[in-house]
Amino acid sequence: MYDTIIIGAGPAGLSAAIYTCRKKLKTLLISVDVGGQGNLTAHIENYPGALPQSGVELMDKFRQQAESFGAEFSFGKVKEIKKENNLFNVLVANGENYVAKTIILTYGKVARTLGLDNEEALFGRGVSTCATCDGPLYKDKIVAIVGGGNSALDAAEELSAYAKKVYLVHRRKEFRADEITIDKVKVNPKVELILDSIPVKIIADKFVTGTIIENVLTKEKKELPIDGLFLEIGYIVDSSMVKNLVKINEYNEVVTDAICRTSVPGVFAAGDMTSMPYKQAIIAAGEGAKAALSAYSYLTGNKTSTDWH
Ligand SMILES: Cc1cc2nc3c(=O)[nH]c(=O)nc-3n(C[C@H](O)[C@H](O)[C@H](O)COP(=O)(O)OP(=O)(O)OC[C@H]3O[C@@H](n4cnc5c(N)ncnc54)[C@H](O)[C@@H]3O)c2cc1C
Incomplete structure (x- = not known):
């Protein structure tokens, strides 16, 4: 039983893990890979505090930091997430399944391509x-x-x-x-x-x-x-794993509010697969941190930032 399961290990998921682990939440990341789209850029030049380096190098630092605070990893493609008795059951394509009190969705997006040979x-x-x-x-x-x-x-x-x-x-x-x-x-x-x-x-x-x-x-x-x-021919967000769980918009993105809550209490989302605009690594990372703090507030009954207004 995990306090939180994070789906995806790109900038959003890894940042979320750093925050949940530092709040002592038992955290599992389930992902196809580590780094996500962050791995695809030869030089990230606009990530504050990180002098230009390859996306792979920067993502590896994210991973090391998450691991250093105790994040666990499991590799596989998540197929479905079901809510049962106020807990969430995560079904992975390899047959594994995991249970958590909260879910943080950070499964990102994939750019549409032309399908040419050497592309x-x-x-x-x-x-x-x-x-x-x-x-x-x-x-x-x-x-x-x-x-x-x-x-x-x-x-x-x-x-x-x-x-x-x-x-x-x-x-x-x-x-x-x-x-x-x-x-x-x-x-x-x-x-x-x-x-x-x-x-x-x-x-x-x-x-x-x-x-x-x-x-x-x-x-x-x-x-x-x-x-x-x-x-610039669009991108694909595959939200099939949560199509029966949370509200999704016309672009297949999970609809979130300012503190990364979805339409279902206990399910949070961050990064490129959400309805938030501006798809960039620094934004995904910031949203990941917010989603983690919102999950922590949900689990502990603490006030969220919006309750303070
Ligand atoms: C070529 C390129 C260059 C870029 N350069 C920059 C740049 O210089 N600066 C910048 O700020 N941004 C850049 N970006 C954008 C940036 O990479 C993204 O905004 C950022 O990676 C989004 O992070 P994310 O965590 O939301 O999603 P992603 O990075 O997409 O990560 C999603 C994660 O979820 C996993 N996943 C997906 N589906 C499943 C599933 N069903 N089950 C389990 N795991 C799953 C993936 O394996 C991946 O680990 C670039 C993007 C591209 C494509």
């Missing part, structure tokens, strides 16, 4: 799914962004501050973004729109050097020399 191998070598994170690495370079929603258009604006040229490749003619954002991008002299088109190949030696774009209407292909390919 996965080129992550961190020119292919990116995070303009905010990797944009500064492309100063005076040429980049292409794929997508036609708000995140793609925002990325075009953001990247044009660094890159000397930005191609925005979209499979349709019309964008699905706010008019004001579309208007800004259309008049940005650094941005060139390539519409009705999709990338069908990434050209690379060790790093990305170009992409082949196909017009979906004419099937005509052309090569764009680029240094970076940013995929």
